[in-house]
Amino acid sequence: MFSQQVAESALEATAGALCPTNLRVGADLVEVEQVASSMARFGDRYVRRVYTDHEVSCCRGEPSVVAAGLAGRFAAKEAAIKVLRPSDARPDWRSIEVRRHPTGWCELRLTGEAKRLSDEAGIRSMAVSLSHEAGLAGAVVVAMCDRPET
Amino acid sequence: MDEQIRSVLAEHGRFPVDVATLDDRADLYQAGMTSHASVSVMLALEDAFDIEFPERMLRKSTFESVAAIREALTELCATAVE
Numbered sequence: 546m547f548s549q550q551v552a553e554s555a556l557e558a559t560a561g562a563l564c565p566t567n568l569r570v571g572a573d574l575v576e577v578e579q580v581a582s583s584m585a586r587f588g589d590r591y592v593r594r595v596y597t598d599h600e601v602s603c604c605r606g607e608p609s610v611v612a613a614g615l616a617g618r619f620a621a622k623e624a625a626i627k628v629l630r631p632s633d634a635r636p637d638w639r640s641i642e643v644r645r646h647p648t649g650w651c652e653l654r655l656t657g658e659a660k661r662l663s664d665e666a667g668i669r670s671m672a673v674s675l676s677h678e679a680g681l682a683g684a685v686v687v688a689m690c691d692r693p694e695t
Numbered sequence: 696m697d698e699q700i701r702s703v704l705a706e707h708g709r710f711p712v713d714v715a716t717l718d719d720r721a722d723l724y725q726a727g728m729t730s731h732a733s734v735s736v737m738l739a740l741e742d743a744f745d746i747e748f749p750e751r752m753l754r755k756s757t758f759e760s761v762a763a764i765r766e767a768l769t770e771l772c773a774t775a776v777e
């Protein structure tokens with residue numbers, strides 16, 4: 546009984562502490578095998594529908610290496626969509642591009658509907674990080690808006 | 696049409712449950728279809744029905760249930776025949 550009261554008080558205190566933020570974060574995980582399977586089944590049609598020329602050019606080598614690279618990029622696109630928060634229509638996957646710099650780090654470039662959603666939300670900067678582990682590719686996207694969420 | 700849709704979903708949707716048990720209006724994302732699986736479902740539907748989903752239909756709601764997919768395909772197939 547006492548612990549329940551403590552828990553309820555803690556919840557109320559937390560609820561009272563919630564405040565608008567101008568940060569947005571999105572994260573996503575993709576199984577590399579799912580991408581490899583789509584590549585094998587749909588080939589170039591799958592790749593061209595989802596990834597940009599730059600992204601494809603960054604993912605070369607053995608099919609398993611290509612699949613891992615593309616899986617990371619798909620995770621980044623989905624993480625970015627979580628940040629952009631479309632109400633229904635999702636931006637074309639290619640309108641969210643993972644640009645890789647020669648030194649290896651990545652950033653996002655938005656065009657079309659993705660850029661429109663970003664502008665609408667007042668997003669002034671966005672950062673992405675990709676990671677791979679045990680058959681999974683993950684990505685986190687953080688964005689800073691010029692005004693808190695209302 | 697429903698049989699073909701369910702067959703595509705069973706092959707490409709990667710559901711943790713039997714697709715046959717899902718209601719026509721059941722939310723496919725809540726039933727376990729991932730965003731990436733929905734891409735494969737879209738491409739497989741295009742193969743099965745010889746159509747192409749236009750950009751305006753690339754909405755989460757287009758693929759959220761068997762009924763929603765049927766509605767989209769009905770529209771696309773009718774357009775293809777015209």
